[in-house]
Amino acid sequence: xSTRETRAVGRLLVAPSVILLFLWMIxxxxxxxxxxxxxYDLLNPGMETFAGLDNYYWFLxxxxxxxxxxxxxxxxxxxLVITVVGGTLFALLLDQPVFGQKVLRLMVIAPFFVMxxxxxxxxxxxxxxxxxxxxxxxxxxxxxxxxxWFAEVPLLSVILIVAWQWLPFATLILLTALQSxxxxxxxxxxxDGAGAIPFxxxxxxxxxxxxxxxxxxxxxxxxxxxxxxxxxxxxGGPGLQTTNIAFLVxxxxxxxxxxxxxxxxxxxxxxxxxxxxFFLVRIIGKNLEA
Amino acid sequence: MARKQTLTKxxxxxxxxxxxxxxxxxxxxxxxxxxxxxxxxxxSTPPTFLxxxxxxxxxxxxxxxxxxxxxxMNSVILAGGSTLLALLIAIPAAxxxxxxxxxxxxxxxxxxxxxxxxPPVGVLVPIYLIYRDFxxxxxxxxxxxxxxxxxxxxxxxxxxxxxxxxxxxxxEAARMDGATVTKEIIYVLAPMSLPGIASTLLLNVILAxxxxxxxxxxxxxxxxxxxxxxxxxxxxxxxxxxxxxxxSTLAIAPILIIGWLSQRQLVRGLTFGAxx
Numbered sequence: 218x219s220t221r222e223t224r225a226v227g228r229l230l231v232a233p234s235v236i237l238l239f240l241w242m243i244x245x246x247x248x249x250x251x252x253x254x255x256x257y258d259l260l261n262p263g264m265e266t267f268a269g270l271d272n273y274y275w276f277l278x279x280x281x282x283x284x285x286x287x288x289x290x291x292x293x294x295x296x297l298v299i300t301v302v303g304g305t306l307f308a309l310l311l312d313q314p315v316f317g318q319k320v321l322r323l324m325v326i327a328p329f330f331v332m333x334x335x336x337x338x339x340x341x342x343x344x345x346x347x348x349x350x351x352x353x354x355x356x357x358x359x360x361x362x363x364x365x366w367f368a369e370v371p372l373l374s375v376i377l378i379v380a381w382q383w384l385p386f387a388t389l390i391l392l393t394a395l396q397s398x399x400x401x402x403x404x405x406x407x408x409d410g411a412g413a414i415p416f417x418x419x420x421x422x423x424x425x426x427x428x429x430x431x432x433x434x435x436x437x438x439x440x441x442x443x444x445x446x447x448x449x450x451x452x453g454g455p456g457l458q459t460t461n462i463a464f465l466v467x468x469x470x471x472x473x474x475x476x477x478x479x480x481x482x483x484x485x486x487x488x489x490x491x492x493x494x495f496f497l498v499r500i501i502g503k504n505l506e507a
Numbered sequence: 508m509a510r511k512q513t514l515t516k517x518x519x520x521x522x523x524x525x526x527x528x529x530x531x532x533x534x535x536x537x538x539x540x541x542x543x544x545x546x547x548x549x550x551s552t553p554p555t556f557l558x559x560x561x562x563x564x565x566x567x568x569x570x571x572x573x574x575x576x577x578x579x580m581n582s583v584i585l586a587g588g589s590t591l592l593a594l595l596i597a598i599p600a601a602x603x604x605x606x607x608x609x610x611x612x613x614x615x616x617x618x619x620x621x622x623x624x625x626p627p628v629g630v631l632v633p634i635y636l637i638y639r640d641f642x643x644x645x646x647x648x649x650x651x652x653x654x655x656x657x658x659x660x661x662x663x664x665x666x667x668x669x670x671x672x673x674x675x676x677x678x679e680a681a682r683m684d685g686a687t688v689t690k691e692i693i694y695v696l697a698p699m700s701l702p703g704i705a706s707t708l709l710l711n712v713i714l715a716x717x718x719x720x721x722x723x724x725x726x727x728x729x730x731x732x733x734x735x736x737x738x739x740x741x742x743x744x745x746x747x748x749x750x751x752x753x754x755s756t757l758a759i760a761p762i763l764i765i766g767w768l769s770q771r772q773l774v775r776g777l778t779f780g781a782x783x
Contacts, residue, residue, distance in 0.1 A: 227607040230599035234663060235615065237596065241656040242622045248633035307527065315521040323767050324532035330766035331535065332717040334737040335755040339538045342748055349550050351537065357552075384531065390782050393774045428782045435778065442626045445719035445734070449741040463628040470632050471724070480632050487629035494624030502617050 246487070252480035259474035272481035281457055281465060282482075289461040289489075292376055293440040297433055299380040304387025304432065305425065309417075311388070312395045322392075329385035333445035340378045341367065341450045371451050371459045378446055383439075387432050394428035395421070427500075434497035441490055462486050535759075542566070542752035549749040565753035573736070575754060582732035582758075584647055585722070586715040589654035590662075590708055596655075597662040598704070605670035616667065623660040627720045638725060647730045650722065654715045662711055665776045669703025706772035709765050716762045733758040 256268040276282055311321055328336065344351050345366040353363035366374040398421065406416050442463045447453060453460035453468060460468070466486060470479030541549045543561045569575045604612045634653070635644075643649030673696070681695050719734040726735050737758055740751045766773070774782055 223607045224609055227603035227609065230603035231615065233596050234600040234619070234659065237656060238619055238622050238659060241659075242625060245630035245633040245637075246625070248637075249630055252632055307531075310520070310524050310527065313520050313524070314517060315524045316517075317521070317525070321524055321528040322770075324528045326766070326770055327532055327535055327763060330713060330717070330763045331759050332734050332737065332762070333719045334723075334734050334741075335538075335759055336534070338737060338740055338751060339534055339755060342751065343537055343541055343549075344534060349552055351554060354552050354554055381531070381534070386777065389770065390774050390778060394782055428778075431778050431782055438624055442628055442720065444628070445723055445738070448723055449738045463626065466628045467631065467724070470635070476632055476636075483626075483629040483632060486626045490624055490626045490629075494621055497624070498617050498621055501620065502613070 249480045249483050249487075252476050253484050255477045255480075257476035257480075259470075259476050268477060272477040273485075276469075276478050276481040276485065281460070282485075284457045285460045285462050285465040288372060288457075288459065289441065289463075291372060292379065292443060292461055293437055295376045296380045296383060296440055297436060299376075300383045300387040300436065301429060301432060303380075303384050304391050305429070307384070307388040308391035308395050309421075311392055326385040326389050328381050329383075329389070331382065333382065334449050336382055337378055337446040337449045340381070341374075345374060367451060368455070371455060375443075375446055375450065375459050378450070379440065379443055382446075383436055386436065390428055390432050391425060394425055398424050430500060431497075434493060434500065437493045438490060438497065441486070441493070462489070535763075538752045539756050541749055542756045544749050546746035546749045549752070550746055565749045566757070569750055569754045569757070573739075573754075575736070575757065578731055578733050578736035579757070581647065581726075581730055582716055582734075585650050585654060585730075585732050586712045588647070588651040589658065589715045590711040592651060592655040593659050593662045593711060594666075594704065594708060597659060597666055601663050601666035601670055605667055605673075606675070616664065619660045619663055623657075627657070631724065634721075635724065643725075645726050645728065645730045650725060650730055650732075653721050653725070654718055657718070657721070658711050658714055661714070661776065662707055665707040665710065665772075666703060668775060669707070670700060672703075673699050706769055707776065709769040710773060710776040713762055713766055713769075 253272050254268060254270070255265045256271070257265045307325060311318065311325065315321065342350070347353055347363055347365035347368070350363075350366075352366070356363040364370065402420060406420055443461060444463045444467065447459055447461065447464050448467075451459040453464045462482065463486065466479050466482040469475050469482055473479075540556065542565055543563065544555070544559055545562055545564070548555065548559050604616065638644045638649055641649075677695060677699075678691060681691050686694070716732075717734065719738075722732050722734045723738060726732065733754075737751075737755060740747060740754070
């Protein structure tokens with residue numbers, strides 16, 4: 218139905234967005250690739266020399282990289298398991314006819330709106346402090362030894378904080394999906410005398426398969442680049458125990474002034490994210506009627 | 508699962524739901540409560556939950572000692588500015604793609620989405636160097652541009668899914684009735700697209716307000732928003748829990764309210780229309 222004229226106007230209207238996003242993506246990315254091939258010390262500008270793939274070699278063979286990669290996978294994996302399982306259970310619970318449903322919903326989604334620096338510092342101090350934190354008081358009251366969270370289990374502490382931030386996201390999306398489950402289907406299952414457990418596995422879970430996939434992919438994109446929570450709580454430590462890829466690249470660039478090495482790391486991060494993005498874009502594309 | 512339930516079952520499920528939801532909400536409640544304690548009370552064990560001497564001195568200290576309002580203002584400027592700029596660029600684009608789609612529209616949309624998948628850390632080095640050379644480090648305008656570009660794909664996508672739902676027939680009907688293009692826009696299209704634009708605006712204010720990668724890396728004081736300001740509490744001196752809580756409460760309150768108001772639109776925006 219669009220004439221040649223409207224199509225021309227359309228292109229004109231879309232152009233600014235396309236050009237800006239193109240510049241925003243291509244220019245920095247090209248520069249990152251370029252820097253990654255240089256020996257480039259931020260403290261000695263003008264001394265850059267061509268290094269070929271050396272930076273990649275050093276970055277990938279550095280033990281810090283394998284540690285950071287393992288920490289990244291651990292962080293992403295653990296948070297995904299907690300939020301998807303927890304989110305499904307919460308969604309099922311909040312979908313029941315309970316008193317005060319609306320208030321509960323507001324309470325559960327609230328953590329998602331808390332800025333990362335606030336949630337990290339409130340958890341680290343008010344809750345997880347080994348002496349005066351609330352968890353220590355609870356442990357003492359139960360006659361247990363309080364855990365010194367960030368000294369004994371630093372990565373787990375970060376995982377708990379990040380999971381708390383993302384649980385609402387999973388819950389909200391799965392709850393929305395659950396509410397679109399056909400009323401008739403529910404009644405039919407009830408008429409057939411299906412118990413709660415078969416009903417969940419044969420009707421509810423297949424219905425949630427797609428939203429769960431979307432939750433996993435979107436969360437993965439964000440979880441691969443968790444930064445602020447680590448920055449304000451542990452600074453990647455103790456040692457490298459909470460350093461993920463994003464933090465390693467940051468440290469390499471702005472703490473060690475190794476532009477070449479950090480750029481190589483940045484490209485590695487981009488490749489990792491793209492593997493996930495590939496699947497996400499395909500799933501969303503299937504749903505798009507344009 | 509809307510099964511027939513007895514009252515006792517409903518009450519026990521309600522208790523369970525309140526217990527778990529309360530646990531999730533607890534850290535926020537605890538932060539707000541702590542902000543009204545004295546530093547000594549905040550740090551002491553056993554903790555007090557409701558019955559203590561309430562005080563608002565922390566809120567006063569946060570402002571007088573650290574110029575809280577300056578950082579709050581920066582947050583407003585960065586979140587508001589980047590969102591408005593993004594809307595300005597995105598509305599025409601989303602509009603054109605929704606109302607005059609071509610063969611390339613689908614590909615363009617998916618490509619735009621894929622730019623959002625790029626991890627910021629992948630471009631940290633060049634952006635940092637470019638900003639340093641152009642004197643944009645710790646400047647509001649630099650951050651506004653960056654946050655705008657970062658969220659532009661989400662803005663375009665959300666607007667697109669909303670515009671897509673405006674029935675095209677209504678335009679033809681208006682035209683049949685003799686409406687001019689201007690009248691068509693003012694009386695038909697604007698009222699129908701405003702709710703979509705409003706929810707897009709809200710979601711992006713939330714995202715920009717809480718953005719903590721670029722703000723932490725590129726701002727120190729002049730342009731530092733609340734995310735960076737709160738981060739300065741990570742290396743404090745002396746007792747600081749009550750002040751941290753007060754500053755945090757102030758920092759999240761406006762966005763929590765906006766988030767609660769726009770929760771229904773969030774799902775669609777955050778999943779790029781894949782879940783409605």
